[in-house]
Amino acid sequence: MAAAALVLPVGPAAAATGNLYLNNAEVYTDPSGCYPLEDSSIVDNNTDTAVTLYSGPDCDGEELGRISAGDDESATGARSLYVP
Numbered sequence: 001m002a003a004a005a006l007v008l009p010v011g012p013a014a015a016a017t018g019n020l021y022l023n024n025a026e027v028y029t030d031p032s033g034c035y036p037l038e039d040s041s042i043v044d045n046n047t048d049t050a051v052t053l054y055s056g057p058d059c060d061g062e063e064l065g066r067i068s069a070g071d072d073e074s075a076t077g078a079r080s081l082y083v084p
Contacts, residue, residue, distance in 0.1 A: 016083050018047035021072075031083045034059035037075055044072035053078035 015032035021044035022028075022035065031047065036057055045051050045067045053075050055061035059082040067073055067081075075081065 016047035016049040016051075018069075020045060020047055020051070020083060034080055034082050036080050037078050039076075041075045041078070042072065043067050043075050043081060045069060047083065049084060052082045052084075054080045054082065056080060 015030045017030055020028040020031040020035070021042075023038065023042050024044070028035070037043075037053075043051065043053075048069050050066045050068045052059075052066050053064040055064055055078065057079045059080045061079070064075075064078050067075070
């Protein structure tokens with residue numbers, strides 16, 4: 001007797017829930033992916049997940065740190081951030 005395999009579809013990863021504010025001007029609701037930053041950007045992470053700062057413009061280069069969910073800080077030296 002052959003065993004039947006259960007295959008479930010895999011959907012896209014869910015975006016973070018909440019708002020990401022950049023420089024007190026740009027607002028991204030339920031953000032996901034890579035976002036460019038200006039010099040000394042202020043990042044206000046009002047999402048439910050940490051964001052990662054990178055030295056390169058396309059979420060590449062050196063990982064400079066993370067901004068936890070609910071935190072805000074200056075992203076001096078970072079050129080992009082990634083929201084999983």
